[in-house]
Amino acid sequence: MKSLFRITASALIVASALSASAQSNVQKTAAEAAEAIVNAPKTNSAAPKKNYWTNSVDLSIGFNQTSLSNWAAGGYNTATLSTGIDGKANYKKDLMSWNNRIQLNYGFLHSSDKKGILQKSNDRIYFESKWAYQTKKDSKWDYAASFDFRSQFTDTPKKYIQDAESGKWSPDGIKSGFLSPAYTNLALGLEWKPTSWFDLNMAPLTGGFTIVRNALLRKNYGMELACEADDPGYLEAVAAKDDALIGSFYRKAKFQFGAQIKTDMKFVINSNLKYETQLVLFTDYLDHPFEWTRVNWDNKISFKFARNFNIAFNTWLIYDPIVMIADEDGSNARQRIQLKEFISFSFAYTFRPREKK
Numbered sequence: 001m002k003s004l005f006r007i008t009a010s011a012l013i014v015a016s017a018l019s020a021s022a023q024s025n026v027q028k029t030a031a032e033a034a035e036a037i038v039n040a041p042k043t044n045s046a047a048p049k050k051n052y053w054t055n056s057v058d059l060s061i062g063f064n065q066t067s068l069s070n071w072a073a074g075g076y077n078t079a080t081l082s083t084g085i086d087g088k089a090n091y092k093k094d095l096m097s098w099n100n101r102i103q104l105n106y107g108f109l110h111s112s113d114k115k116g117i118l119q120k121s122n123d124r125i126y127f128e129s130k131w132a133y134q135t136k137k138d139s140k141w142d143y144a145a146s147f148d149f150r151s152q153f154t155d156t157p158k159k160y161i162q163d164a165e166s167g168k169w170s171p172d173g174i175k176s177g178f179l180s181p182a183y184t185n186l187a188l189g190l191e192w193k194p195t196s197w198f199d200l201n202m203a204p205l206t207g208g209f210t211i212v213r214n215a216l217l218r219k220n221y222g223m224e225l226a227c228e229a230d231d232p233g234y235l236e237a238v239a240a241k242d243d244a245l246i247g248s249f250y251r252k253a254k255f256q257f258g259a260q261i262k263t264d265m266k267f268v269i270n271s272n273l274k275y276e277t278q279l280v281l282f283t284d285y286l287d288h289p290f291e292w293t294r295v296n297w298d299n300k301i302s303f304k305f306a307r308n309f310n311i312a313f314n315t316w317l318i319y320d321p322i323v324m325i326a327d328e329d330g331s332n333a334r335q336r337i338q339l340k341e342f343i344s345f346s347f348a349y350t351f352r353p354r355e356k357k
Helices: 002-039 234-241 243-248
Strands: 052-067 077-092 097-113 118-136 141-151 157-164 168-172 182-195 198-211 253-266 272-284 292-307 309-320 337-349
Touching: 052 118, 077 118, 077 337, 141 198, 234 243
Parallel strands: none
Antiparallel strands: 052 077, 052 337, 077 097, 097 118, 118 141, 141 182, 157 168, 182 198, 198 253, 253 272, 272 292, 292 309, 309 337
């Protein structure tokens, strides 16, 4: 009996010792694991990739309507619709920048005095792209290369005539159209940006084309004859007063190479009132250098009186010495200043991509 008791006691002592040893090992292992976790090298989560682009699209649509009934002063019922898109895509990284902007405008009106037709009130395509590289960090000067394109979407008639029998109105003649004319320019030079609201681009190396797709308009837009002045076919077309045939003897495009100065200014008077202006001067080294200067001057004043409603006043001034503009009857074609103004009341909305958090 005593032997059994001794064996049992010995077994309990051994089991207790083993249990204590196992518990000690478990605690030691847990401590070592905790220390390994604490001392493990910290891994930072990958930082979000920096976005060097800033993009936006401004959409606007405006509608005006006039309705008269027994109005003694007279007038006509009219409805006007105007639309616009102003898209920007700008890239900036270190010393390099690349800015792109496209402006599209189109509008038309319907008037009760000319039933059955829509008369165009606004039509514009303008794209510009500019690459710049700072001469050095914190410098106000950039090396710059820019490209721009101007044209319109649809044809503009000279006038509208009314059929004596049916009373219907129809367009007569043509003043301009898509790619008639169109202007392209590639300019290389320097840009000075002393402030965020003003920049001056000086490009002594500027080349571009004036394009006139429609043969009827080539002579008026300064295109050159593709044949000799005494060419029998040309003389026959002139004698027949066939404008389309006469135009076919003129080139479709004219290359110009010269110097360009472009200045852009943007004033933010307050959160609601803004003014933008761009002036472009170009002189052709190949044709009356520094005597004939092409001028494009665009202005826009916009006032936001509610969250998504604007009143805008736009003006466009053009002087192109190679463009001959005639009177309404087609006579007295000469160089003239072209001026257009447009007042719009519109709903406007700006789309901008959400920033990644």
